[in-house]
Amino acid sequence: MHNAASLSACLGSMGLLRLFGVSWPWSVVAGVGVYLGTSSWKYFYVAALTAKRDVTGLCVLLRVKMALWRYMRDGSNILTMFAQTVKRNPNKIALIYEATGESWTFTQLDQLSNSVANWARSQGWVTGDVVALFMESRPLQVALWLGLAKVGVEAALINFNLRKDSLLHCIGVSRSRALVFGAELADAMSEISASLSQAMVRFCTGDHSTHHGAYLGATPLDPILASTPRHSPLPCVQHKGMNDCLFYIYTSGTTGLPKAAIVVHSRYYRIAAFGYYAFRMRPDDIIYDCLPLYHSAGNIMGVGQSLINGLTVVVKKKFSASRFWDDCIKYNCTVIQYIGEICRYLLSQPVRPSEKAHKVRLAVGNGLRPSVWEAFTQRFGVAQIGEFYGATECNCSIANLDGKVGACGFNSRILPSVYPIRLVKVNESNMELVRDSRGLCVPCQPGEPGLLVGRINQQDPLRRFDGYVNHEATSKKIAQNVFKKNDSAYLSGDVLVMDELGYMYFRDRSGDTFRWRGENVSTTEVEGILSNLLDQTDVAVYGVTVPGVEGKAGMAAIADSDGTFDCDAFLQKVQTALPPYARPVFLRLSPSVDTTGTFKIQKTRLQREGYDPRFTSDRLYFLNVKIGRYVAMDDELFVSIMEARVHL
Numbered sequence: 001m002h003n004a005a006s007l008s009a010c011l012g013s014m015g016l017l018r019l020f021g022v023s024w025p026w027s028v029v030a031g032v033g034v035y036l037g038t039s040s041w042k043y044f045y046v047a048a049l050t051a052k053r054d055v056t057g058l059c060v061l062l063r064v065k066m067a068l069w070r071y072m073r074d075g076s077n078i079l080t081m082f083a084q085t086v087k088r089n090p091n092k093i094a095l096i097y098e099a100t101g102e103s104w105t106f107t108q109l110d111q112l113s114n115s116v117a118n119w120a121r122s123q124g125w126v127t128g129d130v131v132a133l134f135m136e137s138r139p140l141q142v143a144l145w146l147g148l149a150k151v152g153v154e155a156a157l158i159n160f161n162l163r164k165d166s167l168l169h170c171i172g173v174s175r176s177r178a179l180v181f182g183a184e185l186a187d188a189m190s191e192i193s194a195s196l197s198q199a200m201v202r203f204c205t206g207d208h209s210t211h212h213g214a215y216l217g218a219t220p221l222d223p224i225l226a227s228t229p230r231h232s233p234l235p236c237v238q239h240k241g242m243n244d245c246l247f248y249i250y251t252s253g254t255t256g257l258p259k260a261a262i263v264v265h266s267r268y269y270r271i272a273a274f275g276y277y278a279f280r281m282r283p284d285d286i287i288y289d290c291l292p293l294y295h296s297a298g299n300i301m302g303v304g305q306s307l308i309n310g311l312t313v314v315v316k317k318k319f320s321a322s323r324f325w326d327d328c329i330k331y332n333c334t335v336i337q338y339i340g341e342i343c344r345y346l347l348s349q350p351v352r353p354s355e356k357a358h359k360v361r362l363a364v365g366n367g368l369r370p371s372v373w374e375a376f377t378q379r380f381g382v383a384q385i386g387e388f389y390g391a392t393e394c395n396c397s398i399a400n401l402d403g404k405v406g407a408c409g410f411n412s413r414i415l416p417s418v419y420p421i422r423l424v425k426v427n428e429s430n431m432e433l434v435r436d437s438r439g440l441c442v443p444c445q446p447g448e449p450g451l452l453v454g455r456i457n458q459q460d461p462l463r464r465f466d467g468y469v470n471h472e473a474t475s476k477k478i479a480q481n482v483f484k485k486n487d488s489a490y491l492s493g494d495v496l497v498m499d500e501l502g503y504m505y506f507r508d509r510s511g512d513t514f515r516w517r518g519e520n521v522s523t524t525e526v527e528g529i530l531s532n533l534l535d536q537t538d539v540a541v542y543g544v545t546v547p548g549v550e551g552k553a554g555m556a557a558i559a560d561s562d563g564t565f566d567c568d569a570f571l572q573k574v575q576t577a578l579p580p581y582a583r584p585v586f587l588r589l590s591p592s593v594d595t596t597g598t599f600k601i602q603k604t605r606l607q608r609e610g611y612d613p614r615f616t617s618d619r620l621y622f623l624n625v626k627i628g629r630y631v632a633m634d635d636e637l638f639v640s641i642m643e644a645r646v647h648l
Contacts, residue, residue: 046413050501053402054412060277060401061419061462067273068266068461072242077265079150082307086110089310095139095303098327099317104139106310109146111230116147119228123178123201127152127238130174130248134158134167134189135182137293139315140205142303144180145247152236155247156260157294160185161519161579165529168192169257170250171200173469180221182206189216191576242266242461248469249296249392257525260469261393263296266461271296271390271397272304278399279364279386281335283310288333288360290316290324290342296392301364302337311335321345325354325380333358336382338365339518341550343376356381364388367506367518367550370406389452389506393477395465395490396421396454398504407503408496416502420463420483423450423498433479441482441489446500449507452492455483465490514543515551517581526582530556533573538593542603544586544610548644556584557606559593560619567621567630585648586611587621587630613638622646 071081086106094106104112125131125148133144133155145155156174158167160182167188171179179196181189183206193216196202202218240246242265250258275281287305291298293315305311314331324346328336342365349355364386368376373385389408390397398409398421411421424441425434425448433451434442444450456478457463467474482489495507514521523541530539538559543552558565567587574583588611594602609615611622613633620633625647631637640646 056401063277064273077240078268085310093312094306096314097139112143113147114230114232115225115228116144117150117233120148120153121151125153127236129153130156130176132156132158132171132176132179136160137317141293150233154245157249159294163188164191173260183208251392259473262466264466268300271300272308275301276309285334286312287335288314288328289337290319291337321349325358328358328360335362336360338363339367341518343372373405395463396452404503408506409504410502413502420455426451439481449495449497452494452496453489456488519581521582529577540593540603542607547642553585555586557588557593560589561591565589585623589619
C-alpha cells in the first residue's frame with residue numbers, strides 16, 4: 001500500500017512537471033525524489049500540514065497560466081481584456097475619485113480613454129513612443145495610460161514625490177516625447193522646466209491648468225480631451241501582444257537612481273490575476289485604493305481588478321489615517337490595500353465607532369509585521385489578510401494564501417520545482433552569491449536567511465524577466481549557473497527566511513536600498529543629492545532600525561571638518577530636494593567619513609553604531625517632526641526612541 005501511494009505520488013509529480021514545461025530528465029529525477037521522500041515520516045508530516053495550502057496554490061497557478069496561454073494564443077492583450085470587461089459591465093461603476101466624489105462607468109472610462117487615444121494619434125505619436133505622466137493619483141491617470149496604450153504609445157509613470165535631479169533623470173531615461181503633468185505639481189515642474197528639451201511637448205491637467213501651463217510652456221489638456229471624438233481609434237499598424245511593453249514603472253532597485261522597469265501586458269495580467277484568485281476576490285467587491293498609481297500595487301494589484309475583472313475601485317488622492325474607515329463606509333468598500341506602514345498608522349489613531357462599522361473583509365498588501373498583523377485584524381475586524389511579496393519586475397512573486405501570521409508567501413516543500421524559486425546563500429557583508437564546488441549557488445536550509453531568486457524562462461510568461469530600459473541595469477539583476485549549469489535567474493535583492501513548512505518571511509532588503517514609509521530608498525541616489533547640496537561633501541547614507549517601526553529610517557553621516565554645519569539650513573535644502581520618505585531622520589556629523597581604498601564610502605561601522613550616543617563622540621541629531629527641526633541626540637532622547645515614546 002505504501003509503495004503504491006509512493007508510486008502514485010511519483011507519477012503524478014512527473015506528469016505535473018511535464019505540464020509546466022520541465023524536461024523529461026528533470027521530471028524523472030523529481031519523481032524519483034518524491035518516491036524516496038514518501039518513505040520518510042518527515043515528508044508525510046510536511047505534506048499533512050501543507051497539502052491544502054499547496055493544492056490551493058497549484059490551482060491558482062494553473063488557472064493563471066492557462067489563461068495566459070489562451071490570451072497569447074488568441075493574440076489578446078490588456079486592451080482586449082478591458083474591452084470584454086466593458087462589454088460585460090457597460091453601466092457598472094469602474095472608478096470613483098474620492099477627492100471629488102466623481103465616478104466613471106466602464107463605458108465612460110472606455111470613452112475617455114478613446115479620447116486620449118485619438119488625441120495621442122493627432123499628435124503624431126506612433127507605436128513605441130513614450131509619454132511621461134507626472135501627477136497625483138486620480139482616475140484620469142488610468143484613462144491616460146490606457147488611452148495611450150490603445151494606439152501603441154507607452155506611458156512612463158513618474159513618482160509624484162520626485163524633485164529636481166531625480167525627476168529630470170526619470171523623464172530623461174524614459175526617452176519621452178511628451179510630458180503630461182498635474183497642475184498641483186506646477187512648482188516641481190518649474191524647478192526643472194528650463195532643463196527639459198525644447199522638443200518635449202508639455203500638457204497640464206487639473207485645476208488652474210491654464211494658469212500654470214502658460215508660464216511652463218504647457219498646453220491645457222482637459223479642454224482638448226473634452227472636445228476630442230470618443231469613438232474607438234483605428235487599430236495600430238503594429239499590434240501589441242502579451243509580451244510587448246504596456247508602460248514603465250520606476251523602481252529604485254538595489255543601487256543608483258530610479259530605473260524604468262518594463263511592464264509588459266502579460267506581467268500586468270499576472271499580477272492582477274494572482275491577486276484576484278489567490279485572495280478570493282469577487283466581482284461585486286469594491287476596493288479602497290489609497291496607494292499611489294505610479295506604483296504596481298496601486299495601479300496593477302488595485303486598478304487592475306477593475307480593468308480585468310470588473311470590480312469597482314475607489315481611488316484616493318492621498319492616504320489619510322483619520323478618514324480611512326469613514327471612506328470605506330461611505331463607498332461600501334469590501335477590500336482595502338495597504339503597506340505595512342498604513343496599518344501601523346491606522347492603529348495609532350484614536351478608537352472611533354467607524355473602525356468596526358465597515359464591510360471590509362480583505363486587506364491586500366505587503367510589509368505587515370506579525371505584531372501589527374494580529375493587532376490590526378483584532379481591532380478592526382478584518383477577517384482576511386492577503387499578504388504578498390513581489391517587486392514590479394520580478395519573476396518570483398509569492399503570496400500568503402492561508403493567513404499564516406508574518407509570512408509573505410510560501411513555496412511547496414513537497415514539489416518545489418513546480419514554481420522554481422529558491423533562497424540561496426550570500427555573503428552578507430557584500431551580498432555576493434555563495435557557490436559550491438560545481439560553481440552553482442548553494443540553496444538555504446529551513447531557518448537560514450538567503451537571497452530570493454527565480455529561474456528565468458523567457459518563453460514562459462510566469463518565468464520571464466523583462467528588466468529595465470537600461471540594459472546594464474537589467475544585466476545586474478541576472479545571475480548565471482544558479483539552479484543548474486548554464487541557466488539564468490533573477491536576483492530579487494531581498495533576503496528572506498523559509499521555515500520547515502515552506503512559509504517565507506521577509507528579513508531585509510540587501511544592497512544599497514532600504515525601505516521606509518512604504519518606499520524604496522536608494523542610498524546611492526540620496527548620497528549624491530546631499531553631497532551636491534553640501535558642495536560635494538562626503539556623505540554616507542544608510543538605514544537604521546527603529547523599535548516598533550516598519551522598515552529602516554534614513555541616517556546620513558556627513559563630513560564636518562570645521563564644525564560649522566548648520567542643521568536648520570540643511571533641512572530647508574533637503575525639503576526642496578528630496579521627497580519626505582528619503583529625508584534623513586538621523587544625522588551624524590564627523591570630522592571625516594570612512595572610505596575604502598578605492599574611495600567608496602564605508603558604512604559597516606556606521607550602521608553597526610547607528611544613532612546610539614554611547615558608541616561615538618560624533619554629534620548626533622534626530623529630526624523632530626513636531627517642531628520641524630533637527631535636535632541634538634542625548635541619552636534621554638535615545639532611550640525615548642528605543643521605547644517608542646517619540647513619534648517619527
